[in-house]
Amino acid sequence: MATTLYEKLWQSHIIEEKADETPLIFVDRHLIHEVTSPQAFANLKFHNRVLRHPERTIATMDHNISTRFIEINAAGEGAANQLRTLEKNCKEFGVELFNMGHKNQGVVHVIGPELGLTLPGTVIVCGDSHTSTHGAFGALAFGIGTSEVEHVFATQTLRQTKAKTMRIEVKGQVAPGISAKDIILAIIGKTGSAGATGYVVEYCGDAIERLTMEERMTVCNMSIEFGAKAGLIAPDATTFEYLKGKDYSPKGEVWQQAVSDWQQLKSDTGATFDSYLTLEAKDIKTQVTWGTTPGQVTQIDNVVPSPEDFSDPVERDSCIAALKYMGLTAGTKITDITINKVFIGSCTNSRIEDLRAAAAIAKGKKVSPTVDAIVVPGSYRVKAQAEAEGLAQTFIDAGFEWRLPGCSMCLGMNDDVLTEGDRCASTSNRNFEGRQGRGSRTHLVSPELAAASAIAGHFVDLTTINSKVQGA
Amino acid sequence: MENFTQHYGLVVPLDAANVDTDQIIPKQFLQKTTRTGFGQHLFNDWRYLDNAGKEDNPEFILNELKYQGASILLTGENFGCGSSREHAPWALQEYGFKVIIASSFADIFYANCINIGILPVTLTEAEIATLFQQSEKGLQHITVDLTASTVKTESAQYSFNIAPFHKYCLENGVDSVGWTLNKLTKIEDYEAKMPAWQ
Numbered sequence: 001m002a003t004t005l006y007e008k009l010w011q012s013h014i015i016e017e018k019a020d021e022t023p024l025i026f027v028d029r030h031l032i033h034e035v036t037s038p039q040a041f042a043n044l045k046f047h048n049r050v051l052r053h054p055e056r057t058i059a060t061m062d063h064n065i066s067t068r069f070i071e072i073n074a075a076g077e078g079a080a081n082q083l084r085t086l087e088k089n090c091k092e093f094g095v096e097l098f099n100m101g102h103k104n105q106g107v108v109h110v111i112g113p114e115l116g117l118t119l120p121g122t123v124i125v126c127g128d129s130h131t132s133t134h135g136a137f138g139a140l141a142f143g144i145g146t147s148e149v150e151h152v153f154a155t156q157t158l159r160q161t162k163a164k165t166m167r168i169e170v171k172g173q174v175a176p177g178i179s180a181k182d183i184i185l186a187i188i189g190k191t192g193s194a195g196a197t198g199y200v201v202e203y204c205g206d207a208i209e210r211l212t213m214e215e216r217m218t219v220c221n222m223s224i225e226f227g228a229k230a231g232l233i234a235p236d237a238t239t240f241e242y243l244k245g246k247d248y249s250p251k252g253e254v255w256q257q258a259v260s261d262w263q264q265l266k267s268d269t270g271a272t273f274d275s276y277l278t279l280e281a282k283d284i285k286t287q288v289t290w291g292t293t294p295g296q297v298t299q300i301d302n303v304v305p306s307p308e309d310f311s312d313p314v315e316r317d318s319c320i321a322a323l324k325y326m327g328l329t330a331g332t333k334i335t336d337i338t339i340n341k342v343f344i345g346s347c348t349n350s351r352i353e354d355l356r357a358a359a360a361i362a363k364g365k366k367v368s369p370t371v372d373a374i375v376v377p378g379s380y381r382v383k384a385q386a387e388a389e390g391l392a393q394t395f396i397d398a399g400f401e402w403r404l405p406g407c408s409m410c411l412g413m414n415d416d417v418l419t420e421g422d423r424c425a426s427t428s429n430r431n432f433e434g435r436q437g438r439g440s441r442t443h444l445v446s447p448e449l450a451a452a453s454a455i456a457g458h459f460v461d462l463t464t465i466n467s468k469v470q471g472a
Numbered sequence: 473m474e475n476f477t478q479h480y481g482l483v484v485p486l487d488a489a490n491v492d493t494d495q496i497i498p499k500q501f502l503q504k505t506t507r508t509g510f511g512q513h514l515f516n517d518w519r520y521l522d523n524a525g526k527e528d529n530p531e532f533i534l535n536e537l538k539y540q541g542a543s544i545l546l547t548g549e550n551f552g553c554g555s556s557r558e559h560a561p562w563a564l565q566e567y568g569f570k571v572i573i574a575s576s577f578a579d580i581f582y583a584n585c586i587n588i589g590i591l592p593v594t595l596t597e598a599e600i601a602t603l604f605q606q607s608e609k610g611l612q613h614i615t616v617d618l619t620a621s622t623v624k625t626e627s628a629q630y631s632f633n634i635a636p637f638h639k640y641c642l643e644n645g646v647d648s649v650g651w652t653l654n655k656l657t658k659i660e661d662y663e664a665k666m667p668a669w670q
Contacts, residue, residue: 015662016655022637024652026662028670036557038505049649064503078503085505122670129556129580143580145558146507147587147648155652157659161635193490194550197576227553229579250669258669293490293553314489314549321488411555413499432494432554434517 002268004165005232006200009140009265013123015157022159028122029056030152031108032095034079034086035063035413036127040150041089052156054094058117059086061100062107064413067376067403070101075414093153104247106379106405109133109347113217114381116246120235120262125152130347130429132223136216137243138235138265140200143224163229164274166199167267170207172281177462179357180215181349181427181446183207184222185287185297186279192315193295197227199275202267207281208233213242214353221348222429225294234266286462288334289431289444291322296431297444298334300461306330325433326441327421335459337443338370341424342454343436344400344447345376346410349427352385354447358427359391361451361465367399368457373450374401374416376408400454412436425453473589475645479570480615481543485607486533491547492554493581497563510559511566538611544571546603552581561585571616573623575600586638587648591618593632602628618642 003011013025030053037059044051051057061083066074073080083100090097098105104115109130112118120138125131127149134141148158168187188195201223203216211219216233223231240259243249250258285299296318298305304323307330310316323330328337344350344358355377367373375395377383383405386392392402409416410428412435418424420439427450431442445453452460501513513525519534521527528535534542545564551574552560561584564572572585573593585592593616595603606612606625615624618639623630641648652659 016658020636020640022635024655024658026659026666035502039507039558042505043649047649049653076503082503082505119669127556127558129554131556143556145556145561145580145584145587147558147584151649151652154649155656155659156663157652159637159648159652193553194576194578197550197579224554227550227578254668257667261667261669293492318489411494411499413502430492430494430554432492434498435494438498438517438523 002270004267004271004273005138005202005234005265006140006163006165009121009123010162012121013140022161024157025123025160027125027152027156027158029058029117029124031112031124031126031131032057032059032149033062033108033128034082036146037089037149038082038085039146040153041093043150044153049154051093051095051153056156057095059090059095059097060105060108060111061086061098063407063411065100065406066414067406067408067416070404072100079414103380106382107347107350107407109221110350110378110382113137113213114246114379116243116249119243119249119258120239121265125158129224130221132228132231133217133221133347135220135223135231136213136233137239138232138262140230140232142230163200164198166196166201166275166277167273168201168203168277168279169205170203170279170281171205172207173210174207174281174284177448178284178286179446179448180211180218182284182287184219185289185294185444186284188222188226188294189287189297190277190279191226191295193225193293194227196223199228200230200232201228202232202234204234209236212353213238214351217351218348222294225429235262286446286449288449288459290326290328290334291319292325292431292433293318294429294431294444296322300334300449300459302334304328304330304332304334335461338458339423339425339443339453340371341418341422342371342373342450343376343409343424343426343428344374344450345378345408346428347378347407348429349447350376350378350382352382354427355382355386355391358447358451359394361448362398362400362455363394365398365455367454370457371454373399373454374403374409376403377405379405398455409436425450425459473645473647476570476589476591476642477619478615478617479543479591480613481570482539482541483544483546483603483607483612483614484533484539484542485604486545486547487604489548490550490553493552493557493560494554496552496560497557502557502559507562508566510563514563514567541568543568544573544614544616545569546600546607547572547574549575549597551577553578556580558584558588561588561590565590573600573603586642589642589645591616591642593623595623595630595632599630
């Protein structure tokens with residue numbers, strides 16, 4: 001029988017499936033960080049239980065570390081306590097930790113792939129909803145709560161209800177200058193913020209296959225923003241090329257066997273999905289969110305919508321509330337919205353290609369005097385590479401602040417927080433009320449548009465500026 | 473985890489869709505290493521006018537005198553979307569909520585509720601609308617019966633679906649880690665057959 005990629009991943013991880021119990025599946029890789037792990041470790045100790053597979057568990061510090069100083073106390077007492085607790089727990093349970101300043105340290109969803117910890121055909125979990133990022137490799141990857149973190153610690157398994165399947169095909173080729181971020185925001189604009197709740201989404205089509213691994217990660221990263229349990233892209237030559245020779249990737253004969261197995265990881269011709277969505281790549285334009293959920297998004301040449309534009313009463317009410325919070329008037333041209341903060345970073349857009357794209361726009365220009373802009377690389381490896389390529393200097397010369405790796409202003413758990421009334425062009429993934437700081441306003445955009453907006457002081461149509469715009 | 477079989481309580485209607493976990497418990501309160509201490513910060517930015525959490529926002533429904541002691545949260549679609557933070561259900565539970573009723577929940581949030589002993593009840597949009605109307609008319613106390621999988625109001629009864637194992641775990645306060653550890657041989661069997669790269 002023709003089966004989907006999700007079905008193959010599911011079947012290869014089933015330990016037990018009984019009528020009266022939620023199925024039990026094996027977890028290959030468990031990524032942890034300082035915020036959602038301490039209570040799980042504490043319960044493990046309370047029950048005198050062991051961590052079943054420390055070697056399958058990898059820890060990093062990312063959510064609330066300072067991006068200014070390599071100093072555990074630099075982001076406040078609460079943060080320092082969590083970071084010390086992680087250090088202590090990792091030592092006690094034999095978990096490898098990439099500490100502050102370690103060459104492998106960085107945002108959990110950036111370091112997993114770049115170190116080769118993220119492999120096709122595996123199940124990857126983390127106490128963080130953007131674990132969906134790793135689906136870009138054809139891994140079944142999803143975020144879990146702390147009770148589940150504890151369950152994985154003790155058993156290396158999880159109880160999971162089988163999801164429905166959705167296929168999202170992006171046909172054809174995007175226009176030059178249209179990024180992976182625009183593709184995923186356009187998808188979310190179509191589905192709405194809960195359009196894929198209960199589903200695992202597989203992205204396919206020409207436009208997806210053409211994407212680099214980093215671009216695929218941007219797409220899969222935001223699967224959670226329309227409710228998907230996980231996002232998947234079938235692994236192919238691009239995937240294998242990316243992984244070959246990475247620190248933790250299989251080597252030698254094991255690598256050969258792995259690639260041979262991974263080549264089977266695709267939905268069979270004729271496999272049926274529970275739901276389908278198709279987009280034409282050529283119709284996708286530069287995206288900007290105007291509201292307080294990622295689904296409240298429009299394109300750069302459009303205007304802020306009016307509540308009357310929505311026939312659904314829930315969407316209409318949400319629009320009214322969002323316009324009020326965002327301080328926007330219906331009918332305002334998107335390119336007339338002025339911003340005073342720019343954040344380039346996060347597990348969505350802080351990889352080297354993101355920084356290259358933003359730097360290409362910033363080169364030789366100056367950040368507007370009305371804007372404060374920061375660039376936060378996703379990891380020390382990204383940072384080192386960006387510095388070696390001269391990107392960091394490009395940003396600094398243009399007036400951006402060049403920071404240390406971390407989650408930073410995506411969620412503002414450290415001191416990278418917006419203040420009330422700030423309006424930010426952000427390459428992150430959530431524009432929820434207060435996400436980047438109480439009373440602050442977030443517009444989700446691509447790295448290219450974030451850089452261009454930093455220079456202009458407002459959103460700009462990238463097709464109207466002369467800089468070399470990197471094709472997607 | 474406490475056993476959950478039936479609960480009778482006061483409903484507070486929070487008329488909002490897509491309530492995300494950043495609203496339920498904002499990030500500045502996630503720096504604790506315990507499972508407690510979150511209830512006072514539940515819905516912080518909506519509930520308090522000041523950053524210190526001293527000044528109640530009189531327009532926020534949880535602050536209304538008549539809803540003090542409410543233990544059933546009635547709300548809109550896609551409740552609990554966003555981050556995987558279990559701190560959100562911890563905050564709801566510590567505040568006093570035993571049951572959350574919505575037309576849909578985000579997946580991770582739903583699982584987190586089950587795992588800590590909060591009952592998430594999914595009803596149809598029409599049923600939710602009726603419950604909101606009833607709450608507008610006056611204070612509404614209802615009975616949520618997990619064993620029968622029903623919600624009983626003074627005038628109506630609604631059935632809801634819940635996975636049998638979720639129901640079993642809630643009813644019996646099952647330690648899910650302990651439950652799975654009893655299947656260790658099955659896990660070992662699986663591990664023995666894995667390919668080398670996995």
